[in-house]
Amino acid sequence: MDKTANYNLPQWVKADQIKMDDFNDAFGKIDAQMKKNADKANAAASAESVGTQITAVQEQIVAVEQEIKLVSLGEPRTTTAANGSIVYDLSALNMADYRAFLVFATVDAAGSSVGDKGRVELLCDSKSIGLLADAMGGHAATVAWIFPAKYGVAAGYHTPTQNRNDSFEGLSGSILNGSANWNAMQSMTFKFTGLKGSGCVLYGLKK
Numbered sequence: 687m688d689k690t691a692n693y694n695l696p697q698w699v700k701a702d703q704i705k706m707d708d709f710n711d712a713f714g715k716i717d718a719q720m721k722k723n724a725d726k727a728n729a730a731a732s733a734e735s736v737g738t739q740i741t742a743v744q745e746q747i748v749a750v751e752q753e754i755k756l757v758s759l760g761e762p763r764t765t766t767a768a769n770g771s772i773v774y775d776l777s778a779l780n781m782a783d784y785r786a787f788l789v790f791a792t793v794d795a796a797g798s799s800v801g802d803k804g805r806v807e808l809l810c811d812s813k814s815i816g817l818l819a820d821a822m823g824g825h826a827a828t829v830a831w832i833f834p835a836k837y838g839v840a841a842g843y844h845t846p847t848q849n850r851n852d853s854f855e856g857l858s859g860s861i862l863n864g865s866a867n868w869n870a871m872q873s874m875t876f877k878f879t880g881l882k883g884s885g886c887v888l889y890g891l892k893k
């Protein structure tokens with residue numbers, strides 16, 4: 687009786703006496719090898735499926751990132767001295783790519799008198815747009831949209847204020863400087879009147 691070259695299965699010739707053990711051994715080897723082949727194929731298919739799913743998720747993440755228009759323009763910053771300023775350098779930005787800026791800012795009034803001021807003034811380049819916050823003897827937090835107007839640069843803001851007696855007030859408004867130039871803007875400055883530790887964070891809304 688001869689044997690096959692790869693799996694050593696029986697190959698009978700006419701003179702051989704065929705035995706049950708030969709059949710059982712041969713089919714056992716065939717069964718074991720087919721199982722190995724199937725397991726290997728399933729593992730490869732599973733790996734390919736996982737890889738395909740990962741690629742699909744990555745593509746979805748890229749698509750979502752492209753749809754997100756609000757981008758951070760830096761970590762939150764704070765003043766290190768009283769009446770300090772925080773300046774954002776915009777010179778590397780193409781201002782035509784931005785619809786608006788969003789700022790969150792906080793300030794604590796200096797001194798201990800109820801009449802002490804805490805203010806946040808917005809300047810685009812060296813041009814004052816106006817006050818985003820004007821607290822009387824307390825703590826103010828403001829959120830403001832800064833955007834190009836028909837004439838100049840404008841901002842719309844809302845400023846809740848916590849007074850020293852823990853009462854709360856809210857002030858909303860809009861400001862405008864007709865001589866400011868949005869597309870040519872190189873910097874944005876937040877000028878604080880108040881204690882050190884005043885701060886802000888800036889975001890850009892892209893087109």
